[in-house]
Structures are given as C-alpha cells and as structure tokens.
Amino acid sequence: MALKLSDLRTDVHNDWCPGCGDFGIEAGLKMALTELPIDINKLVLFSGIGCSGKIVHFTNATGVHTLHGRVLPFAQGAKLANPDLEVIAIGGDGDGLGIGVGHFVHAGRRNIDMTYIIHDNGVYGLTKGQASPTLQLGMQTKSLPMPNINTSVNPILLALASGFTFIARSYAYNTKHLKETVKKAVAHKGFALVVILQPCPTYNDINTKEWYGGEDRIDPVTKKPTPRPYELEPTGYDGRITPMMSEDDVEKKMSQIIEKSREWGDKIPIGVFYQNETIPTYEDRIKARLPSYLSEPPAAQQLAKTNGTSPVNLASLAKELLFEKLVVA
Amino acid sequence: MTGGPQGSGVDSSANIFAGACALAGLWTFGSREYYSSIKGPHSYFEVRAKSERIRSQVNNVNLLATFDAETLIRHADEVCPAGGILYDPTFSAVEIDKVDTIEQLVVVRIKDRLAKQGLPGTVAGILEEAKKRNVNLYPIPYTDIVAKTAAQIGEHQLSKVSRIVNVLSVAASFAILGLDLNYLNQSIARTFGSKKKVIDMNEIGAKMAYDIAGGLPKQSFSNQLKPIQNQPRLLLMGNEAVALGKIVGGCRVQTYYPITPAADESEFIESHENFDLFDGGQPGKKGSILVTQTEDEIAAITMATGAALAGARAATSTSGPGFSLMVEGLGWAGMNEVPVVITQYSRGGPSTGQPTRHEQGDLKFVLSASHGEFPRIVLCSGDLEECFYDAIRIFNYAEQFQMPSIHLIDKSMANTSVTIPQLKADLVKINRGKMVENNGSSNVNGEPYRRFAFSPDGISPRAVLGSGHRFWNSGDEHDEMGHIEEDPFNRISMMDKRMTKLETAAREIPEIEKFNFFPSSKKQADATLVSWGSTKGAILDAMKLLEKDGISVEFLQIRLANPFPTESVKEKLSKAKLPIDIEQNYSGQMAQVIAEKTMIDLKNKIVKYNGRPMTQDEIYESVKRIISDPTQNRRVVLTHGA
Numbered sequence: 001m002a003l004k005l006s007d008l009r010t011d012v013h014n015d016w017c018p019g020c021g022d023f024g025i026e027a028g029l030k031m032a033l034t035e036l037p038i039d040i041n042k043l044v045l046f047s048g049i050g051c052s053g054k055i056v057h058f059t060n061a062t063g064v065h066t067l068h069g070r071v072l073p074f075a076q077g078a079k080l081a082n083p084d085l086e087v088i089a090i091g092g093d094g095d096g097l098g099i100g101v102g103h104f105v106h107a108g109r110r111n112i113d114m115t116y117i118i119h120d121n122g123v124y125g126l127t128k129g130q131a132s133p134t135l136q137l138g139m140q141t142k143s144l145p146m147p148n149i150n151t152s153v154n155p156i157l158l159a160l161a162s163g164f165t166f167i168a169r170s171y172a173y174n175t176k177h178l179k180e181t182v183k184k185a186v187a188h189k190g191f192a193l194v195v196i197l198q199p200c201p202t203y204n205d206i207n208t209k210e211w212y213g214g215e216d217r218i219d220p221v222t223k224k225p226t227p228r229p230y231e232l233e234p235t236g237y238d239g240r241i242t243p244m245m246s247e248d249d250v251e252k253k254m255s256q257i258i259e260k261s262r263e264w265g266d267k268i269p270i271g272v273f274y275q276n277e278t279i280p281t282y283e284d285r286i287k288a289r290l291p292s293y294l295s296e297p298p299a300a301q302q303l304a305k306t307n308g309t310s311p312v313n314l315a316s317l318a319k320e321l322l323f324e325k326l327v328v329a
Numbered sequence: 330m331t332g333g334p335q336g337s338g339v340d341s342s343a344n345i346f347a348g349a350c351a352l353a354g355l356w357t358f359g360s361r362e363y364y365s366s367i368k369g370p371h372s373y374f375e376v377r378a379k380s381e382r383i384r385s386q387v388n389n390v391n392l393l394a395t396f397d398a399e400t401l402i403r404h405a406d407e408v409c410p411a412g413g414i415l416y417d418p419t420f421s422a423v424e425i426d427k428v429d430t431i432e433q434l435v436v437v438r439i440k441d442r443l444a445k446q447g448l449p450g451t452v453a454g455i456l457e458e459a460k461k462r463n464v465n466l467y468p469i470p471y472t473d474i475v476a477k478t479a480a481q482i483g484e485h486q487l488s489k490v491s492r493i494v495n496v497l498s499v500a501a502s503f504a505i506l507g508l509d510l511n512y513l514n515q516s517i518a519r520t521f522g523s524k525k526k527v528i529d530m531n532e533i534g535a536k537m538a539y540d541i542a543g544g545l546p547k548q549s550f551s552n553q554l555k556p557i558q559n560q561p562r563l564l565l566m567g568n569e570a571v572a573l574g575k576i577v578g579g580c581r582v583q584t585y586y587p588i589t590p591a592a593d594e595s596e597f598i599e600s601h602e603n604f605d606l607f608d609g610g611q612p613g614k615k616g617s618i619l620v621t622q623t624e625d626e627i628a629a630i631t632m633a634t635g636a637a638l639a640g641a642r643a644a645t646s647t648s649g650p651g652f653s654l655m656v657e658g659l660g661w662a663g664m665n666e667v668p669v670v671i672t673q674y675s676r677g678g679p680s681t682g683q684p685t686r687h688e689q690g691d692l693k694f695v696l697s698a699s700h701g702e703f704p705r706i707v708l709c710s711g712d713l714e715e716c717f718y719d720a721i722r723i724f725n726y727a728e729q730f731q732m733p734s735i736h737l738i739d740k741s742m743a744n745t746s747v748t749i750p751q752l753k754a755d756l757v758k759i760n761r762g763k764m765v766e767n768n769g770s771s772n773v774n775g776e777p778y779r780r781f782a783f784s785p786d787g788i789s790p791r792a793v794l795g796s797g798h799r800f801w802n803s804g805d806e807h808d809e810m811g812h813i814e815e816d817p818f819n820r821i822s823m824m825d826k827r828m829t830k831l832e833t834a835a836r837e838i839p840e841i842e843k844f845n846f847f848p849s850s851k852k853q854a855d856a857t858l859v860s861w862g863s864t865k866g867a868i869l870d871a872m873k874l875l876e877k878d879g880i881s882v883e884f885l886q887i888r889l890a891n892p893f894p895t896e897s898v899k900e901k902l903s904k905a906k907l908p909i910d911i912e913q914n915y916s917g918q919m920a921q922v923i924a925e926k927t928m929i930d931l932k933n934k935i936v937k938y939n940g941r942p943m944t945q946d947e948i949y950e951s952v953k954r955i956i957s958d959p960t961q962n963r964r965v966v967l968t969h970g971a
Contacts (some may be wrong), residue, residue, distance in 0.1 A: 002551040006796045012812050042772075046635075049804075057801060057812050063795055064638065065803035065813075066631065067661050077635025078794055080619060081582050081643065106624035134532035290602060290617040298619050299793065303579030304759035305607070310721070312577045312616060314604040314754035315369035320519075321569065323351035323748065324561040326509040 003034045012057045017125075021172035021198025025119060026055055028170070028178030028196075029088075033061075034184055035179070038086045046075035048091030048100065050126050052119035055090055058319070060255030072107045073115065079114050083283050083298035088186070094124045097133040107191055108162025108318050110282040115185045115192045115314040118155060119172075121200040123208055129203030136264075154274055156158040156261035159193045160254075166192035167239075167257075167274040169230045172199070173209060177270060184272060190281050197229065197268070217266065232260065232271030241276040330390045330539070331463040332373030332400030332406070334430070335363055340519060342394075342495035343374035344746065346502065347564060348516035350378040351748050352557035353508055355464040358383045358866075359746040360942060362970070364714055365589065370430050371399050373971070376746075384712065384866030388946040388969055391552045394498040396471060398423040398452050399430060402439060403971055405455045405464075411549050411585040415463040415501050415542070416802070417748045419472060421453040421842060437481050467549050469501045469538060478534040480524075489851040493534045499544035499634025499960045500535035508555040510539050533937035546755055563749050567742035569591040570713040570752075571672055574720025575644060576604055576618060577754045580670070581956045582636035582643040583620045584629040589684045590743040591646045591674045626651040630658030630671065637662075637669045638802070640793030642724050648740075649691045649807075655696045659733050661702030665802045665811075666781070666789070666827065668727035668734070668762070672720070676740045677940045686940030689862050695919065696891055702824070704831035706734035708892040709920040711845070711865030713717040713749050716742060722842065729762040730834040731788055732827075737890070739913070742865040765792040769797045779809040783822060787829030803876045835892035843894040846901065847884040850876065854883040857905035859931060861919050863942065864911050870945035872926060875952060882952065887919060899927040907959045909952060913943060 008030045009064055016022045033043070043061045047053040049068035056063025066074040075089040096104050096118050107116070122135040129143030133153045140147040159167045166188040170178040178196060185192035199209045210216070214226040232239075239257055257274045287293045305311050315322075333339045333345070340361060350796035355378045363372035375390070376382050376522070395401045398420040408414055419598045425443075426436050440450040446461075448454035456466055471494050479490040496517065503513050514532050520528045538915035565573075572594045575583065585595040599620040606614045623629040629645040636643035646853045647655065652673050662669045675691040677683025695707055706726045719736055727734035743837055771778055773790075780800035782789040789809075801811030806823060808814040814823075845871065849855070865886050872882055886899050902908055903925070910920040910931040915938045920931040935951045937943050951965040 009813075026443045041799075042795050044794045050466060054813070057803070058899055060799070062799050063811075064635075064794075065801065065805065067804055070631045070658070073623065073631040074635040074638075076638075077582070077632030077634075077643070080621065080632070081639035081641035082793075082795055083883040085639065102624050103628055106628070163540060171671060217330055219881075227527035233430065240937070286619060290615050292603075292620065293614055293619070296617070298581035298617075298636060299639045299641070299795075301579075301581055301616055301641075303581075303642065303761070308758035308760070309755035310577045310579065310759060311606045311752055313607050314573065314577055314752060315606040317601060318563060318565075318752070321563045321565045322561055322751070323564050325354035325556070325559050326352040326515055329510050 003040055005034055007029055007329045008033060008060050010058055010060045013233065014058050015054070016051055017202045019201040020051065021121060022051055022055065022119060022202065024172035025117070025178065025196050026058060028175045029117070029182055030059065031175070031179040032186065033184035033300065036183055038186070043086045043088070044078060044082055046071050046078070046087065046089045048095035050092035050095050050124070052092045052145060053095070057162060062231065065166070069095050069098070070103065071095065071102060072103040075114060076107060076110065076112050079112050080299065083113070083294060083297050086186070089114065089116045091118060092132070093118055093120040093122065093155070094132040097155055097158070100131070104158065105162040108159060108164045111165055111190070111191045111279055112282045113196065115182070117182070117193045118193065119198055120195050121204055123200050125200050125203055127157045129160055139147045139206055141203055145204050154261060155193070155195045157258065160257060160261065162273060163277045165190035165279050166272070168193065168272045169195045169270045171196065171197045171212060171270050173212070174270070177231060181272065188275060188276055203209055213229045228266060229268045229270045232269045232273070237271070239272055239274040241278060243266055243278050330373060330375045330392070330404060331394045331495070332371060332404060333397045333495065334368065334399070335366055335370050335372045336368035337397070338492060338495035339372050339374050342499050343376050345496060345513070345516045345520050346499045346520060347376050347378070347746060348829050349503065349508070349512040350554070351562060351564045352512045352515050353556035355380060355554065355557060356382045356562070357748045358385065360386055360741065361746070362941065370730065371403060373400065373404065377412055378554055380555070382871065385870045385943060386867070386944045388641060388944050392502055394502045396498045398492045399428050401452055402428060402431065402455055405459050406442070406482065407971065409762065411465070411551060413467055413550050414459055415467045415469050415505070416456070416499055417471045418468040420455065421451070423452045425450045462708065463549065467501065467505060467542060467545050467696070469497065469541060471497055472866055474534055474537045474541070477537060478530060481533055482530055488759060490530060493531050496531045497534050497538040500538040504539045504542035505547070506948065507552060508556070508928070510536065530875060538674040543826050549575040554903050560916045561751060563751060563847060564913045565713065565749070566593070566746045566748065567713050567738060569597050570716040570735070571692065571720045571738065572597040572601070573752065578721030578724045578757070579642040579759055580644050581618050581641045582633060583618060584623050584632045584645045585620070586623050586626045586629050586651060588651045590676060590740045591648045591651070591672065593743070593832045594646050594672065594785065626654035627658060630655040632662070632671065634658060634662050634667050634669045637667050637854045638794050640796070641704070644672060645681050646672040648674045648676050649694070652680065652695065652698070653690070653761040654835060659705070660699035660703065661804045662733040663699065663705060664804050665825070666731040668724070668731055670734050670736065672729050672738065673736050674740060674743045679900040680742050683940045685740070687913060687942045688938060688940065689739055689918070690915070690938070691920040692737065692890060695737055696922070703827055704730070704732045704834070704836065705891060706730065706732060707737055708734070709737045709861045709888055709890055711862055711886050711888065713742065713745070713747055714752065717752050718757055725760040726834065726838065727758070729760055729837065730830050731762065732830060737862070739863050763788055763790045765790040765796070765798050767796050773796055773798070777810070778812050781807065781809045781823070783809065783824070783826055786833040787826045788833060831892050838889065840894065840897060843889040844897060845886040845888065847872065851881040853906055856882045856907040856909050856952060858882055858884045858909050858911055858952065859887070859902070859919070859923070860911040861890070862913070864913060867943045867945045867948050868911060871948035871952065874945060874949040878953070880953065890922065893922065893926045894967050895926045898923060899929065902929045903926065907933065907956065909935060909955055911935045911948065934958070934963070935967065937967035939968055941969055944969055
C-alpha cells in the first residue's frame with residue numbers, strides 16, 4: 001500500500017519557530033518518502049542535535065535522535081549491521097560541519113549506501129544564533145556581538161574532497177526541487193549528501209527568505225524579484241561521472257564541479273553537483289572480504305544453537321594457538 | 330628473560346621459546362615490556378616455563394638471553410646466583426654511557442653501582458659483577474654463527490641473515506636448559522609458516538648455537554627443564570582470549586580506533602573475520618564479523634551503538650584515553666538502554682600516561698564516567714580464561730539488562746602470553762534478553778509498540794531497527810515511545826525504570842559470576858587478600874609460597890564492580906582477621922569502592938604504580954611484612970621491574 005503523507009505524521013507537538021525553513025524540509029522529505037519505493041518498516045531516520053534533530057519525532061518512522069555531531073557514525077553503524085535498512089541521516093550545519101566534521105570526512109571515504117541531509121542556515125539556532133561553519137566571513141547576523149571572524153566552509157567542496165559520491169544542494173522553500181533531489185539522493189547507490197539552504201527567521205537576518213527570494217533584486221523588465229538559487233540541470237549542467245568516461249573527461253568534469261560549487265552570492269546553484277556510481281560502496285568492499293555479508297549481515301546472524309550455545313567452531317578458530325605435546329624421537 | 334631493541338624480534342624470540350616449551354608439554358607464562366615507539370628503544374620479554382601451571386611473574390631471572398649490549402647492561406643484576414647469562418663476547422668493551430638508548434638516570438644508577446665495587450663502567454664490568462655473584466656466563470659468538478649460516482645458505486648479504494640472532498639466543502638457552510632442539514625447530518616452523526627460506530636459515534643457525542652452548546661447561550646451572558606429558562593447551566595473549574570470546578559470544582560488529590594495548594584484539598578478530606560454524610546441517614557454513622576502523626573513539630562507540638540498535642551484538646575496544654573520548658556515547662547508550670559492549674584495557678594514565686605500561690587506574694573512572702546517572706555493567710577479568718568467558722558473558726549482561734556494559738581488562742593481561750587449558754565454547758550460553766516478537770505489525774497486542782514501556786524489573790521488550798516495530802530514541806529524557814518529554818513525573822518514572830535495571834541485574838546475575846573466593850587451608854585465615862583484575866595470578870602464586878611458610882591466607886577477587894556484590898563482600902570482610910587490599914594503582918580504587926558500598930575500610934594496602942605488573946615474590950614478601958605487624962596499617966608500595 002502506498003504511503004500517504006498523513007501516515008508519516010506523529011502527534012508530537014512541533015516547536016519549530018513560525019516561518020522556519022525546517023518546515024519546508026520536513027514537507028519535501030515526507031513527500032519524497034511517499035513517492036519512493038521504500039518499505040516504511042525498513043526506514044530509519046537518524047538525526048543530530050539542534051532544531052533539525054527534532055524532525056524524527058515529527059515523523060512516523062523509526063527515528064534515532066542521536067548526539068551533537070555524531071549522527072553519521074550512529075547511522076553508519078546501523079546500516080553496516082543491517083544493510084537492508086533504508087537509512088537517512090539528518091542534521092544541521094553546525095552538527096555536521098562543526099563538531100561532527102571529522103565524521104563527515106570519513107563517511108565520505110567509506111561511501112556507505114545511505115543519505116545525509118544537512119539543514120544549512122548559517123547559525124546555531126537552538127543555542128540562540130551563534131555563527132555556524134557555513135556563515136560567511138565578516139557577516140554579523142543579529143545575535144552576534146561581533147562579525148563572524150572565520151571564513152566559511154564550503155560543504156559541496158568538502159564533500160567532493162572527502163569522497164562523497166552524490167553531492168546535491170536544494171532550497172527549503174523550493175519544495176518540489178527539494179523532494180526530487182532527496183529522491184535522487186536516496187536512489188543513489190552510495191553515500192549521498194543533500195545540503196539544503198534554509199532561512200532561520202529568528203537568528204539569521206541576512207540569508208532570509210526574502211534574500212533567497214531576491215526581493216532586493218527586482219528585474220527591470222518583469223518587475224519581479226530575481227531569486228538567488230537557480231537550478232543547475234536546466235542550464236545543461238550534468239555532474240555525473242559514468243564508467244565509460246575517459247580520464248580526460250573525468251578531469252574536465254571535476255573542474256566543472258569545483259567551479260560550480262564555488263558560485264555564491266547573487267547566483268546560487270541548486271541541484272546535483274556530482275554523482276559517481278563507479279566507486280564501489282563500502283558494502284561491496286566488505287562483501288569482497290566477507291562473502292556472506294549481504295545474505296547474513298551482522299544483525300541477522302544466528303548467534304545460538306537451539307540449546308542456547310554458540311554455533312562457532314572454537315577449535316577451528318583457535319587452531320593456530322593450540323599446542324599439543326610433541327613426541328620427539 | 331630476553332631483550333633487545335624494539336623491532337629486533339624480541340617478541341618473536343620469546344614466542345618461539347614459549348611455543349617450544351609448550352610443545353614440550355610445559356606450562357608457560359610470558360609478559361612483555363616495551364616502550365611507546367616502533368624501533369630502537371629497549372624492550373624485554375620474560376617467559377617462565379614449569380611442569381605445573383604458573384600464573385605470574387617472579388622477581389629473579391634464571392637465564393638472561395641477550396643479543397645486544399643494552400639488555401645485558403639493564404638486566405644482568407636481576408639474574409639470580411647460579412643463574413646464567415648468554416651474551417656475545419664482543420660486547421665486553423662497550424661503555425655503558427655510550428649506549429644512547431639508555432636513559433641518563435639509568436646510566437648513572439648502574440655506573441654508581443659498579444663504581445662502588447671498583448668495577449669499570451663497561452659491559453666487562455657488568456659481567457665481572459655477575460660472576461662475583463656466582464652467575465654463570467655463557468659467551469655465544471653470534472656474529473660468527475650468523476656468518477657461517479650465511480655461507481651455508483649461500484647468502485652474501487649478512488644483514489639478511491643477522492635477524493636470526495634472536496633465535497640463536499633462544500637456541501643457546503635451550504641447550505643450557507637441557508631441552509631437545511626438535512621442540513625448538515617445530516616452534517620455528519610454526520612461527521614462520523610457509524617462509525621456507527627463513528625457516529631453513531633459523532634452523533641452521535639454531536643448530537650451531539645449540540651445539541656451541543651445549544659444549545660449554547654448565548658449571549652450577551641447575552634449572553633444567555624436562556618435557557612432560559600434558560593435555561593440549563592454548564598459548565595466547567589476553568587480547569586474543571578476548572577476541573575469541575567475542576566471536577564465540579556472538580559479537581558481529583567490532584569498531585575500534587588504534588590504541589595500545591587494545592588494537593591487537595581488533596586485528597586478531599579482523600584476521601579471523603570469516604570463521605567456521607558447527608554445521609547445523611550445512612557443512613562448511615561460515616559466520617563473519619565486521620571489523621571497522623573508525624576515525625576516532627567517539628565514532629567507534631556511536632557506530633557500535635548504531636549496530637547494536639540494529640540488532641547485532643556490537644562492541645568496541647579501547648584503552649583509557651580512548652574511553653575518555655567515548656564517554657558521551659556511553660551516556661547516550663545508557664539513556665537509550667542500548668546493549669553496547671566496551672572492552673577497556675587500562676594502561677598507565679592520566680593523559681597519554683604510560684601507553685605501553687600496566688596500571689589498574691581506571692576503575693573509578695569507568696564506574697562513573699559520563700554526566701548524569703544511568704546504570705551500567707562493569708565486569709573485571711582476572712586472567713585469560715576469565716577474559717574469554719567474560720567476553721561472552723558481557724554481551725549477555727548487556728542484552729539481558731539493556732545497558733552499556735564495560736569489560737575492564739588491563740595491559741598486563743593484554744600482553745601476557747600464557748598457556749591455559751583449552752577453552753569451552755559451550756560453557757556460557759547465549760542469552761539475548763527480552764525481545765519483541767516480530768508479528769509483522771508495528772503494534773503489540775493491539776497497542777502501539779512502546780520501546781521504553783514501564784515494567785516492574787525496569788526492562789522493556791526490545792525491538793531492533795527495521796523489525797517493523799516503530800520506535801524512537803533520544804538522548805533527551807523521553808516518554809515510553811522514545812519522544813522527548815520534560816514532564817517532571819515522567820522524569821521520575823523513567824529514572825526509576827532505568828535505575829531499577831541495576832537492581833534486576835544484581836538479582837539475576839549469579840553470585841558465582843560476581844566474585845571469586847579462594848579459601849585458606851585454615852579455619853581462620855591469617856589474612857584476607859582483596860583484589861581485582863590481573864593481580865589474581867600473582868596473588869594465587871604467592872598464596873602457595875606463603876602456605877609453604879605456614880601462612881595461610883584467603884583471597885577475595887572482585888569481578889563485578891557494578892552492580893557491586895555488596896552483601897557478599899560485607900559478609901566475607903566482616904569475618905576477616907586481617908584484610909589487605911592489593912591493587913595496581915596509587916590510591917586503592919577498589920578499596921574506595923568497598924568502603925563506599927560496605928562501610929568497611931581496608932586499612933592495609935599493597936599498591937604498585939610504576940607501570941610494571943606485580944610479581945608473586947613482591948606479594949609474598951609484602952603480605953608477610955604486613956602480617957608480621959598487623960597493627961601498623963601499612964601502605965606498601967611495590968617497585969619491582971625494569
């Protein structure tokens with residue numbers, strides 16, 4: 001039976017601020033889930049700490065609300081123990097690119113088949129608006145006593161350098177784009193990142209809904225605002241690396257990806273920057289070593305015989321450690 | 330004892346020696362001391378071999394097999410009278426202060442000692458000193474043997490052959506000890522496996538060294554070893570015992586970040602990641618365990634926790650510094666009642682401390698680590714057999730009582746290489762605790778499944794991720810469903826529920842798994858020794874020595890540090906004539922726990938914190954000293970070890 005949006009609702013009171021970009025992300029994610037061919041019983045949402053982390057409580061699917069910055073290792077551990085799970089990890093920009101950035105990098109190196117959604121609003125909302133790692137240098141959002149003294153991290157570039165095999169960006173208030181992007185990310189075989197730009201109406205008074213919507217940039221002809229985010233695909237951009245591509249073509253494509261990921265300000269590209277399915281997933285790499293990994297993953301193995309004892313053949317396991325008295329002539 | 334620069338094959342020579350003794354039917358006990366470096370600094374290995382089971386080290390060295398000058402300089406004074414030293418005669422001229430890997434403190438100490446006897450500050454002085462103490466000197470021309478071996482196998486590069494020097498010292502020792510060379514050859518073959526050229530080279534050299542040493546006058550060396558008939562035994566290290574226990578106990582995901590002395594365990598598991606199962610109808614069926622090296626210890630524990638949520642038995646393995654990082658993950662697992670297992674090998678702390686040295690300094694830390702209050706299991710093994718069986722039990726505890734569970738071991742056990750009787754895979758049954766049956770619906774009895782349902786024993790039936798029973802987890806205080814809940818009444822109920830599990834665990838874990846009690850041969854023991862962890866072996870061996878002197882002591886070895894067996898400990902200690910706390914730390918941490926739980930203050934303490942494990946002799950002597958005047962309330966600080 002197809003999943004309906006109402007199936008995904010819980011009774012938990014939603015305490016996000018009115019106008020929060022999180023609502024757009026929640027809507028886009030849930031729409032994507034209803035359109036994806038996934039078994040709700042196999043779905044697990046993991047989240048970090050921050051406003052975004054509460055999303056699992058608002059979603060009627062098994063949800064693991066983890067520690068600040070640690071959403072990726074929790075989620076990866078579950079997926080490795082049971083590769084049948086459909087795992088989506090969700091966290092804020094401070095969670096994933098600040099305290100958890102080490103895990104971000106290493107998750108890229110592994111390339112486990114799962115999805116990671118970052119809510120990117122440039123601030124730590126739940127602790128009242130400190131600068132997050134994606135806030136630009138010199139910016140002074142309203143609760144900062146001084147302008148931001150650090151340069152910002154570029155999550156798209158960092159993901160590329162770390163080995164993510166699907167890197168996309170979307171915008172919280174472009175629900176259709178967001179939904180489609182999440183669907184592509186979930187369908188991708190490998191570690192997929194979706195960075196979702198979102199306004200924080202309470203603490204980020206610079207990158208507001210109006211700023212993203214380009215209300216300060218009225219087109220002289222149409223007299224309409226010119227939104228800052230623009231979609232990559234309609235411009236003819238294609239960030240896919242395919243198995244048949246020559247090394248030269250791959251190099252050219254990488255340069256193009258880097259160039260696109262550096263665009264910011266009045267023109268912010270959204271869409272799939274990069275997708276590469278030529279790199280084996282971590283599960284594939286494990287399977288090459290543990291032949292029974294996918295048929296009998298760690299979570300599905302029989303740990304006891306009917307009499308309750310271990311089925312492991314200890315004598316065989318410990319044979320190199322066994323010493324019998326040697327008879328010498 | 331053998332020693333040499335780190336990376337020169339000290340370990341392999343000791344293992345070859347112990348293996349050869351084991352092949353002769355003997356029991357062995359070997360422990361390794363090394364610096365935190367890769368190549369160069371001095372490391373040494375002590376191996377004991379005997380016709381009866383041994384569990385600890387001793388103070389004196391009978392035979393010191395050296396293949397470098399430094400080992401001779403550092404350890405010659407530990408050799409007992411009528412013992413022996415094997416050495417290369419070309420070392421004689423080496424001046425002690427020219428060996429730059431010996432710390433200045435040590436150089437000054439040794440030179441002073443020699444100067445007081447009017448001896449020169451050279452290896453010759455050291456040898457002269459030993460001779461005066463009736464130590465037998467066995468010069469073995471290693472360089473010569475290496476050259477002859479090279480010629481015999483047609484190898485022109487001497488450096489390729491010179492690494493057999495460690496085996497030469499073992500072969501010479503074998504001759505001095507009177508054991509057949511065949512045991513050694515067999516042990517060499519086992520060690521080098523398929524490397525035929527290496528085996529040949531070692532065997533040829535070994536034969537020469539054996540013959541040369543056999544031809545030397547034995548003088549008064551009386552410690553001869555004789556082969557005995559014996560059951561097959563395992564020769565293994567603590568790391569390996571734990572690894573075997575984990576695989577047998579159903580651990581199927583192991584995460585780790587490299588750290589001494591824990592990493593060897595994960596590496597052993599990884600090299601046995603596919604293992605044989607008893608057929609169950611399918612011959613050749615294999616099981617597998619996934620070992621993942623993580624980016625840090627925070628990832629190690631949280632990844633293992635994710636795996637445990639998914640239903641796998643999952644563990645991580647670390648030492649004190651790594652455990653320090655894991656603490657936030659421990660708290661989350663406590664809050665969410667996740668059966669994750671942490672194997673903690675304590676080493677010298679605090680901070681980086683003494684990375685390769687031994688200490689039991691983490692007991693109170695693992696008992697209380699994390700902010701807030703939540704239940705946890707802390708189980709302390711005392712020897713390699715316990716390491717194995719406890720590695721299985723700890724998963725049972727974790728799943729039965731749904732709490733993070735810590736298996737506390739230490740460096741001494743991790744790096745101790747001992748012969749033990751064969752282990753039994755079926756001695757501890759697998760118990761996965763209360764689980765929800767998969768009925769194809771998210772509901773249980775028509776009601777939505779509640780992961781944290783209140784229950785009298787505090788334990789709620791557990792569902793795993795992907796089972797169809799929907800649930801939520803949160804590090805925030807939560808309601809029965811797992812959703813964030815800050816209501817004060819819910820808080821009380823949830824705290825009570827979680828903490829009740831500890832009482833349940835205390836009730837359900839059999840007493841026999843909580844502590845060991847070794848009685849005295851007398852009705853009233855002369856003293857009651859109280860300890861935990863790897864001191865067990867030295868205490869049991871010391872008890873035998875004391876018994877020979879007519880002193881009969883009993884020994885209470887505490888194994889379950891949490892939940893603590895308060896009543897039993899109180900009962901044993903209230904009857905004790907002279908309780909003595911023995912611990913490898915500064916402050917007597919278990920004594921503090923005992924005081925907190927039972928209000929009994931152990932006034933006499935034997936402690937050691939120089940990074941080297943206790944020997945049977947140290948315990949024997951210090952217990953005698955305390956018994957000689959029990960009113961003193963002594964704190965004896967042990968110092969043996971180089």
